[in-house]
Amino acid sequence: MKIDRRSFLALTAGGTVGTALTPLPWKLTDDISIWSQNWPWTPVPPGGEATHVNSTCTLCPAACGITVRKIDQRAVKIEGMAGHPVNDGGICILGVSGLQLLYGPSRVKTPLKRVGDRGAGHWQPISWDQAVAEVAQKLGELREKGEGHTVAAICGSDRGTLPQLFSRLLTVYGSPNFFALPTIHDTYAMTLGLMQGGNPQAGFDVENTDYLLSFGSGILEGWGAPVRMFRANSRWRSGYGKVVQVEARLSTTAAKADRWMPVSPGSEAALAMGLAHVILREKLYQRDFIKHHTEGFNEWQKGVLAGYAPDAVAAVSGVPAAEIEALAREFARARRPLAICGRGQGNTPGSLAESMAVHALNALVGNLQRPGGVWAMPEIEYIDWAEAEMDALAVAGLQQDRLDGAGSDGFPYAKYLPNRLVEAVNSGQGYPLQALLVSGANPCYSLADAAAVQKAIAAVPFVVSFSSFMDETAVNADLILPNHTNLERYEDVPTPLGLTRPIIGLSRPVVAPQFNTRHTGDVVIQIARAIGGTVGSAFPWPTYEACLQMTLAGAWGPLNRDGFWEVPGFQPADWAHAFETASGKFEFTNAAVTSLALSEPIVLPGDEKAFPLLLMPFDSMRLTNGWVGNPPFMTKAVDDTVLKGDDVLVELNPQTASSLGLSQGQAAELQTPVGAARVRVNLFEGVRPGVVAMPTGLGHTAFDEFIAGKGVNYNMLAGPVADPASGLDAAWGIRAKLTKA
């Protein structure tokens, strides 16, 4: 038997025929296709029981209701809560992305104590007992030395039980230095307080407005509650109303408005007065309201008629006089006109003069306390804790001046001036700040001139962060006592600002705490008790949850069931009863108003020769610029004309660009009196010549690798400008210089 090539061919042929008669090829093909359709390395979420939990989103102040879908113990999807007064089933991109913050790598997983230099990122995990004891010991020592007033606390807001616990702690401890970060709503509250009396918040009945005159408010950029504003805008777009956007830049809101009126930036207040001038001159105002329910009208009218003729306003604002006149008539003749202000998302408090001028327009057309107008919204006073006993140290500490001068003669109406606190610490004015507590805020990122904020924080010997995330402020702290995230904790959320329905929302645990974190409310109570004495006894609640439950009393049940509680049958007070001023009427002007420096201009920092351009920020729905970082889902949605790779693009008019020798996408050095950064240029005709527009919400340096290192933080280039009337930050830009890199 001779084995040759033919034998092997035969073997192969036999094998082939045989194999074809077995299931092997068909089975293998099938298996390989299944394998290739279900790559074993692709993560697949485990199946399980689906449940839904109603809660309130606290990632921004809009306080939308959310319904979180869970599979077993894992949250898998955040949706808008159907029937919620703010968002009725809708949700924004930040709310949807909230899971990336819950499960993302920027969480602080356990209490941390700094072991290396400040900001170097060397931490030692410590126990909660030690963390609470260290803070209590430090605060106790300062208090014993009579330096209680040198302790400050910065919270994101002063509304709700958690900030109020901080406020109470500082009060019984003996420090006047409690801070919240002001926004346009602080300016609005001041405006309403001065013109309408009392202490209301402004509510805007956008659902019923048929003519919206917006002075730079980004109704499609996140002003107010974004979902609510988008929905209102959809109604206007579908023929229900008209939107006029007064803004220097062609924002999304401006692009979608019925009319865009580009104005010289900073001239909005003058334009509002110019519109008032036309309405007054032509007697287009609501006569019944003006005659019976207002004070100071004649005096105010005299000033407006004298100083704001359309021609004069046209010269300042760049809007032709004829257009001003036409706009004023259109506004006054609309059925339910509403004028609003607050640039972009309204995160900067802005000018009081502008806010008052815009509010006066609403008063002229009588659209206060009426459908489609501005409503004075009383706070729901559910936080009604027994007055705390104060010892001698507390009384002595509270007699000290606030470091920022808020409430003093210079700034009688301001509650908090965080920018002035920074200035005081950096310049050594007043007394040195010895300790700082930061909760629900990220001032090292979100305050103007963030570098100065970081410098000020570096000068404070003891800084405690209560952040859930390793944010820019936490990085610079001595101790981090991480809070549960918004999806892991209870918290009450008072009526979101701007809403015309008084509600309390409840944020509640959707999932169990993922790490060794603790509710900041519990930690504040524990710190107070560890300090002891009257400080401890001011906090009679065993836990934060017990405190919340007692505080909310009857609302607790409905809140737990529905996620929110609404004041039944709320209607805005009528004109005869709405105003709490001395005259009981709406006051266009009064002694308090005339004493304010309302006509002083807001001067942006920087010399015009050295810095020939104007840098202005713009907000976007796809970039959050608050105390949380931009979740990667959102960053993915950012256009590459805003962020390309890790480079931010600034908008520049082609005319300006060519005079600077810059072309699309080219790298450039952007300098302001405050800082400098490398940027790229995006040519855009929607921005005025001489203006550089820059997105906010980029340029994080902390958090995690997915959030940090993308673009430039506008606040590192911007500086605050104290409003001459209110003291709040009214900067809407800064002088700048752009050179080829």
Added chain:
Amino acid sequence: MAEFDERSHEVPNESENDISHPPAESDDNPKQGDGVAGVVTLFFIVGFVGSLVVGWIVFPKLLYSQKHQPINFNHAVHVEMVENSCESCHYFREDGSFSGIPQNAACIECHEDIQGETEDERIFVEEYIAKGREVPWLVYSRQPDCVFFSHAAHVKMGEMDCVTCHGHIGESETSRVYEENRITGYSRDIWGRNIAGFKQNSWDRMKMNDCANCHRLNDVNQNSVQTQRGGCFKCHN
């Protein structure tokens, strides 16, 4: 050139040799031919039979690895003890989704303490219940992740029995060996025990053809969602 010359020179010599021994050669040639054919046939048969053996016997053995359930579970005992037969543990949730394999929470009522004397029971209570760990059961009927199957549509609306697809597992006294496909990672029960894919009972296989077959037999294929536009995505996602 030289090589060519040599060859051309040799050829006549060879032919001369052939011619010089014609009888011997002619006797041998046919035999040698038979031998070659025989060898070829033999090799063909070896290849043929060998591949049949590989395809039908060796391949299935190689394709599947054998795994044992973490706990040897006795369905028969449980069905006897619980109130609602299968549905005591394998129930529909309020939202209509199917619970599938129960979690510890369903077992803890009876198994907080050790019941009986088996080693499996001890392991279950001590290692899983006491420590709060879920049992990593191997699921014989788990479909690939790209497949969606609604129990509610079949059991509630179609009024099908569990047995139709899952067989008489409810009567089993031990957990049988779980054979895992080394390529796909899914159970052998999906393709069926028979490597050729033949089946005798409706529960022998769980491939798409089996779905289609049943739909055809019950005449649901003409009015069900699978035949509408976008029907593929009712089950495949």
